[in-house]
Amino acid sequence: MNTFQIKYFDGVTSAIQEGTVKLSYGHWDIRLEKPDGTMSSIHWQLKDIKQTEFVGNTNIFKYGDFPQQTLECNDPDFVKALSLQYPDYEFFKKEYFWALNKGTGVFVGITVVLLLLCVGVYKYILPSVAESLALTVPQEYEIKWGNMMFENMIQAPKKGEMGSELNLTKNDTLSRLANQFVKEIDFKTTYPIKITVVNEKVVNAFALPGGNVVVFNGLLKKMKTKEEFAALLGHEVAHVTHKHSLKNIFRSLSGYLFMSLITNDLNGITAVILDNANKLQNLGYSRELEAEADESSMKTLKENKIPTKGLLNLFKILEDSSQVAPPELLSSHPLTEERMKFAKKNQIMNEKIIENPRLESIWKEILIAENKL
């Protein structure tokens, strides 16, 4: 009844000792048969029965300090007898994770809910936290960092020396004119905007945090009208004003940290899949930022009474050269049908234009500097 067949190890030798255990008040009575046929008896005090495990059909109990004694019982009724004999005593440590104590269904349910929670945090909470963190960075720091990055990229032209492979060479004349041009447009920004035209054949432009905008001469050369240039500047200045670089950095960083936390303990394949999902997410975000900058540019054109067809024409230039364009720089400009559609839909036909003669004359000077007039 209260007596069960057991195997016992005394922690001194590895010999398997067969015997019985009897559940008594406050302790277990273990009786073992010695090889010579005599019996010996051991008491296990309840409070020192330390570790309980369940392996296959076997219940394993450990007793005392190092080296521990071990008792193994295969009797399926043993656990039942334990709870009957010692109703207040817990031999089986409850799993710390309560879902494990319930059935498999509950466990799977809880797991799925927690996974969805993870996805939710990643998709919705993390980005907004990252963005609000980005917004807390003071403007002066942004300007300082941006200038630091800028100085690392741009090289003043030295006599008899071409720009090095990594650094971009500044075109002084065009940069001066571009800065005059930008002063004639009201971008409604609090950042000190500084345009730098660099001697590169690449058709591209990018904005650094804090107000530096870099335009590649390859793009400027392809422009025929001042409104195309204004649209480009409107777009780049919007990146600056809306702190897009910072937001992007904060979002990628938080996504990266979140992903490394999650994939830390995972196997290769799952980690790679999650990693790529994160990259896709980031790509989607930079598309979002581009769209925001396009909208902002359109608004700037309208407010300054500059022809809004500039944006559409700018996209046409970018599309024409996209086949030969090398990998893009800091701010990528993925050209999509959507951007063209947006520009077409929002451009105003027969709009009221107020010509700014100074803007026009600066543009003429730019064209002359480019040998186009």
Next chain:
Amino acid sequence: MENEQPQFRQFSYHGDGTELFKIYIVNWLLTIVTFGLYYPWAKASLLKYNYQHTKFDGSNFTFHGTGKEMFKGFIKIIGVIGVLYGALIAAQLSGNTTLTIVVLLGFYVILLLLVPIALHGSMRYRTSRSSWRGIHFGYRGDRSELTKQFLTDAFLTIITFGIYGAWFINNLRTYIIGNIRFGNITFQYTGNGGDFFWLNFKGRLLSVLTLGIYFFWYSMDLFDYFIENIYAEQNGKPLPIRSTAKGSDFFLLSIVNGLMLSFTLGLAFPWVQARVFRFFMSNIWVQGDFDGNSLVQTEAEYRDASGDDMVDMLDLNLI
């Protein structure tokens, strides 16, 4: 009245993918929720499960380590690494180039020194916290001896552009395995650097020539070489250890595992792991007149897990 004992005894793994899956999920979630602090407990629960479900001669192994022990070690190691990186960053921020170079060199020297120290600690901890039929394993190596040997061999490996690496690994195995005790059983490692070098040379060359297919046979050669060079002795009686792992079996196992992983986007990982353990364990045999009842407890207890945590953190896989 017993018949003569069989001359071969096999290891076996009885873990189950579903149970492992549960352990992995719980570990994973709790590690995320605690920002990684749960890691030592996660490791302990996995080790416990795998030890419990590994059997030899009808009895299972037990892992006695706890998350708490490993957490203490984990915190210590995080502290050490934090101080090291702190010094490195401080030196870089100072803008002093000489100081940065000195600190950087110091950083690598300390890191290199930490490897044998961590190995030593890890061996002492792992062996002491492992038992079979109530008898604990033990490691009797000497820390400074191991460090000296490790640094000498590391130096030789560097100046020979890695060629000496085969001898390095072999010497390390010889020292470490030679110092493992299991009750009154002693161990020896009989491999030698020259054989090991040619084994690797041949394996890599053929793997490249066969576009990687030979890799599975190469892996099994390495496994066989390791297992068959472990030589145990109980009271002067030899207990050679044999491997029956075949490259073709491992190849099939890997193909199925690869398919399982790709079709489930990696979710089948716990089942794959159980299959791998089952494969390796069932291919290790102990030959000779082993007396499983006459082992005597000989080794002292050792509970400091810092070395083991360090080995884990450095992702060392030297042996």
